[in-house]
Amino acid sequence: MDRFVMLERLPTGFVIPRDMKDRLSYDAATKRLTCNGYMSKTDFDRLSQLTQDWSFRRKLEELFRSCAYNDQPDARSRPRGGLLSGLLRRFVPG
Secondary structure: OOEEOOOOOOOOOOOOHHHHHEEEEEEEOOOEEEEEOOOOOHHHHHHHHOOOHHHHHHHHHHHHHHHHOOOOOHHHHHOOHHHHHHHHHHHOOO
16 A cells, blocks of 8 residues: 655655665655555664655654554554453353
8 A cells, every 4th residue: 555745855865775666756746755565664764864854754754654554553552441341241242
């Protein structure tokens, strides 16, 4: 799945690494930095180190968050209910 962030321009001298060109792209006409699929923390760290432009890094982090977690909350972070909910699950047939 493609995810993108709006980005006015790439930082001066920033070049997308050759081995990431199939997953990461920038379209100057639409001003979109797009990632196709998953972006690992290693990918994010590597890309962040290529520039000192903090506004770009913030946009890259926004893209990373969207791609790394696919906007799906972690099942462990969802509330499971209180004591009553646990008792109902245990004693009331579903």
